Amino acid sequence: MKEETYFILRKFAFWTMSLVFIFCTPLIVFYSIGYKFDSASSKFLKTGLLSIKTFPKGVNVLMNAHKTGETTPCVLRGLLPKKYNIVLEKEGFYPYEMPVYVRPSFVSEIDVVLVPREKNIEKLKFNFNVYRFFINKQFFGEKIVFFADRGIYILDTDFKNVLKVSSMDLGSILVNSLEGLKQYGNQLIFWNKKNVWMVKVLESNSDILPDIVPLYETEEEIKGVFLGMKDRYLIVHAGSYIFALDVQNPLVTFPVFTPQSPEAKIFYDERTETLFVRDSVPASEGHSLYRIELVPIIAEKKEHEKIS
Amino acid sequence: MKRFLEIIPGFLSWLILITIVLLFIFRPIVTAVIMIIFLMYWVCRLCYMSVLLALAHHRVITKRNIPWFAMCQKVSSKPAVGDIVHIVLYTIYKEPQEVLEESLKSIKESHYPKDKMILVLAGEERESGSFGRLTSLKEKFDQDFKEILITIHPKNVIGEIPAKGANATFAAKKTYEYLMLNKIPIENVIISCFDADTCVDKNYFSCLTYNFLKNPKRHQMSFQPFPVYSNNIYRAPSFARVMEMGSTFWQLIESMRYEKFITFSSHSMSFKTLVEVDYWPVDLISDDSLIFWKCFLKYNGDYTTYPLEVPVFMDIAVGKNFFDTIKVQYKQKRRWAWGVENFAFVGEGFLRNNKIALYEKIKRLAQLLDNHVSWATWAIIITFITPLTLFWGNLILKDSLVLFNLSYINSIILNTSGFILVLCVSISHVFIPPRPPGVSRFIYVQFVLQWLLIPFISAVLGSLPSLDAQTRLMLGKYLYFNATPKARRNVKNK
Missing domain, CATH: 1.20.5 (Single alpha-helices involved in coiled-coils or other helix-helix interfaces)
Structure with a gap:
């Protein structure tokens, strides 16, 4: 070239x-x-845009009862500013209908989750009489702890794995009186207004299961139970006392704080091992907040035990 | 006036960058519209440059290996091919001996009579033992050429800066004395000023001679080969390869724009012209491009650069390790970008010259300014400012149609860039030398994937050094010549 x-x-x-x-x-x-030439009026008109996202994807979009030919996720451009009736349709799901106002030079967004028409219903394959269940949040997802006539079980949320914790039938009345349940490591702790129990959770199903251990019993009302100090102590708020109870040796208890008022409320921050108490102020009608770091209290107690 | 002209490029680059950022904070919608126009401009410009690259590539592959010497002999001109003498001037400062030997060997192996070639090895007094080193080199190649001259440029000469131009000028003046002594007419002499690592293509001198002979305005023309940085391509890190291949591509693109093409790095020209313009500048760094502008001013605008169809092969600037290579590359690119000093030089020259048409002056200055300001800003805008704009826009004006469309147009641009990258990969393949033994064939996968680094590299090792150079010039903090270290760990690449 x-x-x-x-x-x-x-x-x-x-x-x-x-x-x-x-x-x-x-x-x-x-x-x-957003300008668009409108051939009907021979004018440039300002338009808007509609962005549609759905779960699941691939949903047909109908606008004012007409098919747009688009499936989600999609963007409908050059829409004149007015109200549109949008219907989102997909086989196996309920149609979703909504009005949308498109504004000139703006993006209107639709982000919806469609509800399926048919639901998967699965029954627990064992014929237990389930009294009650708790959702137990763990580091890797959640587990269901349920109390039944044949004992206590831990169940995966997809119903695939069941772990038997105890064979003991606590009875419907007692189970329904439970105020809370927590799992710390391999210890399942549950309580009602008068008692705190603990049962050890084995890693796999076994014929010999540990007993349910009563940790604490009181005539007064149990208002709160927390686990602290490296999961070793239960912080119990019962009646007019707040005390720590050694989980491995329930006979060892020691006071943490004595509230002035029977209406005192407590919260235990397990991350910082700190107890917060809302209690009345002596010689005053008002209330205040108390912050108690538990680590030095328990350390002092241990040191005292060693010396004595 | 000179200071004023030195301030303009840096001021303009900073003004563009700061204005975009400030405008986006206070007028995001207006900025989005400006960005859309800017991105459209760059898509068009990139497409145009891709066409130029494809054309230049076609020109090179179809013309590189034609029998240039036979064509020289067919040219009926005065002087004839037999009258032409080539001076090959190598400026040398601390380059390793094996690099120099390889460069001289390439000249020895070129398809051109060696009895018509005089080599000038221009050393520096600043480098201890330079004379001894060059003498041993002369002894090795003495029989192969008409003559090998050694010159040692004295250090600390008043009015000079320690730069390549000063050394080349000193050597060229000594060569002039030699030519006069030997009664060689300087109008028949072509001088090629090469960096120490320049290895010529076997057809280089034949192609150069042919184009010199056939052109009636041979003394008003420089001859520019396209530099291929491939001597150590198998030993350089990916980012450095991409950077230097980008430089080759840029030269190829520029070579198609004849009317604005200027000399860069290793180049050739008539010795007579060089003497007439009083050689290369001795007190400025970018001697390679300034020599063009000196000639342009001398001949009142009637001076051009001819893009030669053959390459010269050079080294990729590498350091001792990965991070040192980044540093070396940055400094080399900053030195190249220091070519922005041309703007003040040319501006001043235009003010003194009344024979060049005003339109030509404005066009040339605008081209220079556009080149340097674009170099310093566009990659920063596309790589950093546009994504930040989109991110910030999503936070403050999520439902704005213009910002939504800016994101859409930006994605189209990225896709367009993808096509251009495919073109770059296929063209770069032509310039890669055969794989030396001991290098895994998986390196070819790297050669393809390395192009994905382009957006980041063009900002960090393209725009930033340029902005740095412009800022220094703007503030009057002048750069000193920084010789790029040369190391040839694998000399058998070609």
């Missing part, structure tokens, strides 16, 4: 790109701002 040919081709490319820039840029800018 001669040098002149390269020159001509270069000039052709230059002018082509220059013309593309000169003519396309204003159109793209107008389009980006």
Whole structure:
């Protein structure tokens, strides 16, 4: 190819790109701002945009009862500013209908989750009489702890794995009186207003199961139970006392704080091992907040035990 | 006036960057519209440059291996091919001996009569033992050429800076004395000023001679080969390979824009012209491009650069390790970007010259300014500012249609860039030398994947050094010549 040919081709490319820039840029800018030429009125009209996302994807979009031909996720451009009736349809799901107001130069967003028509219903394959269940949050997801006539069980949320914790039937009345349940490591602790129990959870199903151990019993009302100090102590708020109870040796208890008022409320922050108490102020009618770091209290107690 | 002209490029680059950021904070919608226009401009420009790259590539592959010497002999001109003498001037400062030997060997192996070639080894007094080193080199190649001259540029000359231009000028003046002594007419002499690592293509001198002979305005023309940085390509880190291949591509693209093409790095020209313009500048760093502008001013705008169809092979700037290579690359690119000093030089020259048309002056200055300001800003805008704009826009004006469309257009641009990358990968393949023994064939996968680094590299090792150079010039903190370290760990690449 001669040098002149390269020159001509270069000039052709230059002018082509220059013309593309000169003519396309204003159109793209107008389009980006939302302007659209309306052939009916022979005018430029300002339009808006509708962005539709759904779960699941691939949902048909109907606008004012007409099929748009789009499936989600999709963007409907150049819409004149007005109210539109949007219907989202997918086989196996309830249709979702909603009005949408499209504003000029703005993006209107729809983000919906469709509800399936048919639900998967699965019954527990064992014929237990389940009295009650608790959701037990763990580091890797959640487990269901249920109390039944044949004992206490831990169940995966997908119903696939069942672990028997205890064979003891606590009875419907007692189980329904339970105030709370927590699992710390391999210890399942549950309580009602008068008692706190603990049962060890084995890692796999076994014929010999540990007994349910009563940790604490009181005539007064148990208002709160927390586990702290490296999961070793139960912080119990019962009646007018707040005390720590060694889980491995329930006979060892020691006071943490003595509230002035029977209406005192407590919260134990397991992360910082700190107890917060809302209690009345002596010689005053008001209440205040108390912050008690448990680590030094328990350390002092241990030191005292060692010396004595 | 000179200071004023030195301030303009840096001021303009910073003004563009700061204005975009400030405008986005206070007028995000207006900025989004500006960004859409800017991105459209760059898509068009990139497409245009891709066409130029494809054309240049076609020109090179179809013309590189034609029998240039036979064509030289067919040219009926005065002087004839037999009258032409080539001066090959190597400026040398601390480059390893094996690098120099490889460069001289390439000249020895070129398809051109060696009895018409005089080599000038231009050493520096600043480098201890330079003369001894060059003498041993001369002894090794003495029989292969008409003559090998050794010059040692004295240090601390008043009015000079320690730079390549000063050394080359000193050597060229000594060569002039030699030519006069031997009664060689300087109008028949072509001088090629090469970096120490420049290895020529076997057809380089034939192609150069042919184009010199056939062109009636041979003394008003420089001859520019396209530099291929491949001597140590198998030993350089990916980012450095991409960076230097980008430089080759840029030269190829520029070579198609004849009217604005100027000399860069290793180049050739008439010795007569060089003497007439009083050689290369001795007090400025970017001697390679400034020599063009000196000639342009001398001949009142009637001076051009001819893009030669053959390459010269050079080293990729590498350091002792990965991070040192980043540093070396950054400093090399900053030195190249220091070519922004041309703007003040040319501006001043235009003010003194009344024979160049005003339109030509404005066009040339605008082209220079556009080149340098674009170099310093566009990659930063596309790589950093646009994504930040989109991110920030999503936080403050999530439902704005313009910002939504800016994101859409940005994604189209990324896709367009993808096509351009495919073109780059396929063209770069032509310039990669055969794989030396001991290098895994998986390196070819790296050669493809390395192009994905382009957006980041073009900002960090493209725009930032340029912005750095412009800022220094703007603030009057002048750069000193920093010789790029050369190391050839694998000399059998070609």
